[in-house]
Amino acid sequence: MSDAKQILDRALAGERRFLARSISLVECRHPGMGHALATMPVRRRQGPGVPQVIGITGPPGSGKSTFVDRLVTQARADDLRVAVVAVDPSSPFSGGAILGDRVRMERHTSDDDVFIRSLSSRGHLGGLSSDTAEVVDLLDAVGFDRIIIETVGVGQSELGIMEVADTVVVVLTPESGDAVQTMKAGLLEIADVFAVNKSDRQGANRLAQALSQAIQLGEMPWPPPVHTCSALNNTGLDDVVDSIGKHLAWCTSTGQPIWERRRGDAYVRLALDLVAEQARAAAREQMSTQLEADLRSGICSAHDALELLR
Ligand SMILES: Nc1nc2c(ncn2[C@@H]2O[C@H](COP(=O)(O)OP(=O)(O)OP(=O)(O)O)[C@@H](O)[C@H]2O)c(=O)[nH]1
Ligand SMILES: [Mg+2]
Structure with a gap:
C-alpha cells in the first residue's frame, strides 16, 4: 500500500490532519494520490x-x-x-x-x-x-x-x-x-x-x-x-x-444534461492539464543551457525549440 493511500485512508476515517495532508498531495500532483483518489x-x-x-x-x-x-x-x-x-x-x-x-x-x-x-x-x-x-x-x-x-x-x-x-x-x-x-x-x-x-x-x-x-x-x-x-x-x-x-x-x-456536460468537461480538462504539465516539465528538463541561450538571443525560435524538444 502506498504512503498516499494510507494518508488518504486516514483522511477518509475522519482525521483532519490527514485530510490536510491529502489535499497537499493532490496539490503537488502526487501520482499515488491521483490513483488513490480515482478509487474513492x-x-x-x-x-x-x-x-x-x-x-x-x-x-x-x-x-x-x-x-x-x-x-x-x-x-x-x-x-x-x-x-x-x-x-x-x-x-x-x-x-x-x-x-x-x-x-x-x-x-x-x-x-x-x-x-x-x-x-x-x-x-x-x-x-x-x-x-x-x-x-x-x-x-x-x-x-x-x-x-x-x-x-x-x-x-x-x-x-x-x-x-x-x-x-x-x-x-x-x-x-x-x-x-x-x-x-x-x-x-x-x-x-x-x-x-x-x-x-x-x-x-x-x-x-x-x-x-x-x-x-x-x-x-x-x-x-x-x-x-x-x-x-x-x-x-x-x-x-x-x-x-x-x-x-x-x-x-x-x-438541466441534468447541462450539468453532466459541465462535469464531463472537468474530467477532460483535468486529463489535458496533467498531460500538458508533464510535457512542460519534461521539456524543461530536456532544455540544455545552450538551447536556452539560443532562445534568449533569438538564434533559435520557439517553434524550432518545439521540434527539438518533442
Ligand atoms: N458596504 C458594503 N461592504 C461590504 C459588503 N459585503 C462585503 N463588504 C466589504 O467589502 C470588503 C471586501 O469583502 P470580501 O468579502 O473580502 O470580498 P472578496 O470578494 O472576498 O474579496 P477578494 O477575495 O479579495 O476578492 C470588506 O471590507 C467587506 O467588509 C456589503 O454588502 N456592503
Ligand atoms: Mg475573498
Missing part, C-alpha cells in the same frame, strides 16, 4: 446535489468571502458539514486578501464541522486549476454535505468553476461595472445566480435591473435570477440562497 467513493459522480457544491466568483473585493461566511453560518444552522475552498490567485498582492478571509471566517475555525482551506490557482488564468476538482472529490468522499468554492474572477477566465460547482453565484457590486461590461466579460455564461452585493450603496438596483433585462433578451435554458443583497448587513441573502436551491432542483431535472 465520490458521491458527486452520481449526480448533482450530494454534496451540494456551490461556486462563488466575482471581481476582487466584491464581498465573496463575506457572503461565503454567511453561507457557512446558514449551513451550520441546518446542521450540515461544510468545507470552504478559497482559491488564491497566487499573486503577490493576494496576501492581504487571504489574511482578510481568515479574519472574516474566524468564528468558524473552532467548529469541527467546518473545514476551510486555501488552494493555489497555480497561475491558471481561471483562478481555478484542475486540481480543485480533485480536492472537491476528496472533500466529497470525506463526507462533507456542502462544499463552497470561492475564486476571484472577472470573466471568461472563470469557466473552470462551472465544471466543478453545481451552482455558480457571481457576486458583483455597483462599482464592478455596468451590465454591458458584465456581459462583455462573459459573466452571463458563468452565472447561475447573480448577487449584486453592497446594496447599501448607490447603483445596486440599477445594475440588477439592467442585468435582468439583458438576461431576458437571451434565450437561456436557465435564465440566471438576479438579486440585490448586502452580505455585510445580512440583507437579501435569503433570496440568493433560495435561487441556489431552485437552480439545484433544475439541475436534477430539466
Whole structure:
C-alpha cells in the first residue's frame, strides 16, 4: 500500500490532519494520490446535489468571502458539514486578501464541522486549476454535505468553476461595472445566480435591473435570477440562497444534461492539464543551457525549440 493511500485512508476515517495532508498531495500532483483518489467513493459522480457544491466568483473585493461566511453560518444552522475552498490567485498582492478571509471566517475555525482551506490557482488564468476538482472529490468522499468554492474572477477566465460547482453565484457590486461590461466579460455564461452585493450603496438596483433585462433578451435554458443583497448587513441573502436551491432542483431535472456536460468537461480538462504539465516539465528538463541561450538571443525560435524538444 502506498504512503498516499494510507494518508488518504486516514483522511477518509475522519482525521483532519490527514485530510490536510491529502489535499497537499493532490496539490503537488502526487501520482499515488491521483490513483488513490480515482478509487474513492465520490458521491458527486452520481449526480448533482450530494454534496451540494456551490461556486462563488466575482471581481476582487466584491464581498465573496463575506457572503461565503454567511453561507457557512446558514449551513451550520441546518446542521450540515461544510468545507470552504478559497482559491488564491497566487499573486503577490493576494496576501492581504487571504489574511482578510481568515479574519472574516474566524468564528468558524473552532467548529469541527467546518473545514476551510486555501488552494493555489497555480497561475491558471481561471483562478481555478484542475486540481480543485480533485480536492472537491476528496472533500466529497470525506463526507462533507456542502462544499463552497470561492475564486476571484472577472470573466471568461472563470469557466473552470462551472465544471466543478453545481451552482455558480457571481457576486458583483455597483462599482464592478455596468451590465454591458458584465456581459462583455462573459459573466452571463458563468452565472447561475447573480448577487449584486453592497446594496447599501448607490447603483445596486440599477445594475440588477439592467442585468435582468439583458438576461431576458437571451434565450437561456436557465435564465440566471438576479438579486440585490448586502452580505455585510445580512440583507437579501435569503433570496440568493433560495435561487441556489431552485437552480439545484433544475439541475436534477430539466438541466441534468447541462450539468453532466459541465462535469464531463472537468474530467477532460483535468486529463489535458496533467498531460500538458508533464510535457512542460519534461521539456524543461530536456532544455540544455545552450538551447536556452539560443532562445534568449533569438538564434533559435520557439517553434524550432518545439521540434527539438518533442
Ligand atoms: N458596504 C458594503 N461592504 C461590504 C459588503 N459585503 C462585503 N463588504 C466589504 O467589502 C470588503 C471586501 O469583502 P470580501 O468579502 O473580502 O470580498 P472578496 O470578494 O472576498 O474579496 P477578494 O477575495 O479579495 O476578492 C470588506 O471590507 C467587506 O467588509 C456589503 O454588502 N456592503
Ligand atoms: Mg475573498
